[in-house]
Amino acid sequence: MPKQSATQQISRVSRPRLYEQLVEQLMDYIEAAQLGPGDTLPAERELAERLGVSRATLAQALVALEVLGVIDVQHGTGAVLVYRPNVPSVLKGLREHRSRLPEIVEARSTLEVKLAELAAARRSDADMKAIDEALDAMAEEVASGAKGARGDELFHQAVTAAAHSAVLGQLMTFIAGMILETRLESLGQPGRPEQSLASHRKIADAIRDQDSAAAAAAMMEHIELVSDVALLKDVALLKNG
Secondary structure, eight states: OOOOOHHHHOOOOOOOOHHHHHHHHHHHHHHHTTOOTTOBOOOHHHHHHHHTSOHHHHHHHHHHHHHTTSEEEETTTEEEEOOOOOHHHHHHHHHHHHHHHHHHHHHHHHHHHHHHHHHHHHOOHHHHHHHHHHHHHHHHHHHTTSOOHHHHHHHHHHHHHHTTOHHHHHHHHHTHHHHHHHHHHHHTSTTHHHHHHHHHHHHHHHHHTTOHHHHHHHHHHHHHHHTOOHHHHHHHHHHHO
8 A cells, every 4th residue: 555645644733713722721710710600700901911812802702601601791790600610511512602603693594584574564562662672771781881682682572572473483482592692792792782782773663664674684684793703703714724
């Protein structure tokens, strides 16, 4: 059997998974500092200096841990440890989250665009009031410096209710947990809460005007906006690398 050339024997090196590296560093820090549930991590500036990374990079890693439920990032308080899992389980959860992101986006673009279309055609005055109240709730959160995640969730729930479709509503309930993952990650991007709120207002205006085509188009535009997240880009890099 002929020998393989040196070039043939060299396997391709995969792209470094930066999120995994930094998440692992964070978990090592949590372990070394003996932090337990309820303990608060140092401020981002201090933590970034300790880890030798930029605050922007650290913020993305913290969002990843928040998505996995390891920490709870509270406005005005900081990152609070929810539980302290081992590093392998966190990395496994991160990989699983990253791999299912495209399918979550696909499901949202299928279900929520139709829901917005139906909401414009079927909404009642009470439905419109619920949508406006959700917008106000998110606006208050964003104005205070928070991500607006609760208001964001209320808005999408109000649009779903306004569609008056029991089956589509059940499907949305089924994927609610997965949508929460993308919501936390999207709203963790710089400037995204304000962009998302403006996008919500555009959807609401179309529903208010009972313009189904405009509502569907605005929701599709919104899903494309909120799907622009760092981990999803990482998925594309890994697939194309």
